[in-house]
Each structure stands twice: as C-alpha cells, then as structure tokens.
Amino acid sequence: MLRYFKTKKAQAVMGEYVLVFFVVIGMATAMTIYFKRGVQARIFDARNAMLNMVLNRTQGYYTGDVQIGYEPYYGNTVSTVSRRENTGTELLPGATTGIFRKTIDGVTAVQTRSETAPPRGAN
Numbered sequence: 001m002l003r004y005f006k007t008k009k010a011q012a013v014m015g016e017y018v019l020v021f022f023v024v025i026g027m028a029t030a031m032t033i034y035f036k037r038g039v040q041a042r043i044f045d046a047r048n049a050m051l052n053m054v055l056n057r058t059q060g061y062y063t064g065d066v067q068i069g070y071e072p073y074y075g076n077t078v079s080t081v082s083r084r085e086n087t088g089t090e091l092l093p094g095a096t097t098g099i100f101r102k103t104i105d106g107v108t109a110v111q112t113r114s115e116t117a118p119p120r121g122a123n
Contacts, residue, residue, distance in 0.1 A: 077114040083107070
C-alpha cells in the first residue's frame with residue numbers, strides 16, 4: 001500500500017493522514033467537557049422537574065421550605081483515624097537455615113462526622 005503512494009508521487013499523503021487523525025482525536029478530546037456538562041445539566045433539570053412536580057402535587061399538604069440548589073460550601077467534616085499494629089517474629093522449630101515466621105496484626109479505624117448546613121444558615 002505504501003509503495004502505491006510512492007509511485008503516484010503522493011509522498012505527503014501518509015503524513016497528511018496522520019495529521020488529520022491527530023486533529024480529529026484532539027477535537028474529540030476537547031469536546032468531552034461539553035458533552036459532560038450537557039449530561040450534568042440534563043440531570044440537574046430532571047431533578048428540578050421532579051422536585052417541582054412533587055411540590056405542585058403536595059401543595060396545601062406540605063408547607064416546608066425546599067431548597068432547589070445545592071451548595072456544599074457550608075460543610076464541616078471531622079475525621080479521626082486510629083491505628084494499632086502487633087508484630088511477632090519467631091524462629092521455626094528445626095530450622096537450621098534461619099527460616100522464621102513473622103505475623104502482623106493490624107487494625108485501622110476511621111470515624112468521620114460530616115455536617116452540611118443549608119444555604120440559609122450560612123453567615
């Protein structure tokens with residue numbers, strides 16, 4: 001196939017194909033953020049539509065204040081991590097070549113407390 005290109009005096013054709021390939025891949029990569037934003041916008045709109053539908057159907061029954069937006073700026077998260085490790089080493093019986101057994105017993109505990117205040121509670 002490459003010999004065909006050389007005999008027809010089209011030596012730059014393969015380079016042009018490679019260049020077009022990389023341009024197309026670059027454009028597709030650059031467009032992924034717009035596709036991602038489009039999907040996120042549709043999900044947000046679907047959530048708002050469902051929330052408005054529930055509010056309309058429960059009108060008169062529910063008088064609570066419903067926040068449509070989500071703002072994670074008013075959060076407080078505290079984590080406590082504790083680790084405990086016991087290590088034991090013993091020489092195996094009858095071992096004359098220095099074979100030993102090492103046992104490791106480790107425990108890691110994580111306790112997390114997270115609070116998010118509603119936007120109306122922000123200062």
